[in-house]
Amino acid sequence: MSWIAFLLVALVVVLAGYRVAFYGDALAEKRGWGRAWVGLVLVAATTSLPELLTGTSAALQGLVDIAVGDVLGSTLFNLVILSLLDAVSGRVPLLGRLYPGHTLAVGFGLLFLTLQGAALWWGGPLWGPVSWYAPAALALYLLATRLTFLYERRRPAMEVERLERFYEHLGEAQVVRGYALWGSVVVLAASLLPGLAERLAEETGLGASFVGTALVGATTSLPEVVVTLSAARLGAFDLAVGNVLGSNLFNALILAWDDLLFPGAFFGEAHGSHLAAILVALAMYGVILVGMSYQALRKLAVLSWDTLALVGLYLLGLLWLYALR
Numbered sequence: 063m064s065w066i067a068f069l070l071v072a073l074v075v076v077l078a079g080y081r082v083a084f085y086g087d088a089l090a091e092k093r094g095w096g097r098a099w100v101g102l103v104l105v106a107a108t109t110s111l112p113e114l115l116t117g118t119s120a121a122l123q124g125l126v127d128i129a130v131g132d133v134l135g136s137t138l139f140n141l142v143i144l145s146l147l148d149a150v151s152g153r154v155p156l157l158g159r160l161y162p163g164h165t166l167a168v169g170f171g172l173l174f175l176t177l178q179g180a181a182l183w184w185g186g187p188l189w190g191p192v193s194w195y196a197p198a199a200l201a202l203y204l205l206a207t208r209l210t211f212l213y214e215r216r217r218p219a220m221e222v223e224r225l226e227r228f229y230e231h232l233g234e235a236q237v238v239r240g241y242a243l244w245g246s247v248v249v250l251a252a253s254l255l256p257g258l259a260e261r262l263a264e265e266t267g268l269g270a271s272f273v274g275t276a277l278v279g280a281t282t283s284l285p286e287v288v289v290t291l292s293a294a295r296l297g298a299f300d301l302a303v304g305n306v307l308g309s310n311l312f313n314a315l316i317l318a319w320d321d322l323l324f325p326g327a328f329f330g331e332a333h334g335s336h337l338a339a340i341l342v343a344l345a346m347y348g349v350i351l352v353g354m355s356y357q358a359l360r361k362l363a364v365l366s367w368d369t370l371a372l373v374g375l376y377l378l379g380l381l382w383l384y385a386l387r
Contacts, residue, residue, distance in 0.1 A: 078251060113313055136313050141350070144156065155360070155366035157350060163213050174311065196321045197318075
């Protein structure tokens with residue numbers, strides 16, 4: 063029964079999360095905000111709304127492993143989305159054709175993972191209601207958005223014009239109403255996920271850390287899949303990749319929010335198996351950097367060697383987490 067309830071709620075999160083991202087994207091265009099920065103920051107934040115709300119609910123209920131697993135599982139799953147993009151991107155490998163500015167998001171992703179690994183392994187001192195991770199993550203996120211904004215201002219406006227035509231049939235009031243409506247649906251559905259995940263962990267014996275990473279993390283990342291493929295259908299592969307990488311940066315900030323909400327040492331309560339997810343994510347980011355630098359000219363079949371390696375690392379990570387449960 064818990065499986066059925068979990069799948070139904072997951073379906074609601076996927077459908078409503080996509081509409082939130084769509085209307086958030088349209089709102090950015092209506093307000094005249096920069097398209098490239100919006101793709102990395104606003105669209106990434108809206109597609110990460112299920113992770114934020116799930117983490118909030120889990121932290122308030124004291125389900126630390128579900129909250130941490132949700133963020134780390136979403137980070138891993140988001141990187142696998144690049145393999146899906148590569149499969150639909152044509153004959154040219156995806157990572158070899160990307161805008162060089164994406165290396166900024168990859169670099170900041172590696173820095174965030176280092177902070178998360180240190181917080182999980184060391185814990186560190188508490189600063190009032192939060193650990194040292196919260197202010198460090200906030201400062202790093204603000205630096206990432208600022209540097210990305212300055213760098214992305216150099217890009218041409220061709221992509222902005224194309225997407226403005228895509229949204230011109232929508233009125234601003236309609237966009238605001240749609241964002242508020244579907245955002246409310248996501249809030250309600252995502253608040254149910256942690257409790258259902260905890261019940262699944264108890265009934266199946268899989269463990270909260272594995273369920274949080276493998277099931278909750280993947281579920282809350284499905285809106286990113288839909289939005290990313292929508293951007294790919296428009297031919298905006300750089301925008302799609304920016305959404306994926308930007309979502310991971312925002313996810314790292316969610317852990318700081320969870321830390322603030324949890325009454326106690328948040329990272330000290332987390333299971334040590336989450337460090338395995340950190341190591342796998344570091345390896346996946348390393349593959350992305352190598353793939354962007356090497357720029358392969360052809361694919362092995364449907365995927366190039368680098369995105370195929372991302373799939374392999376993700377599956378290896380799930381097996382590792384299952385063994386550590």
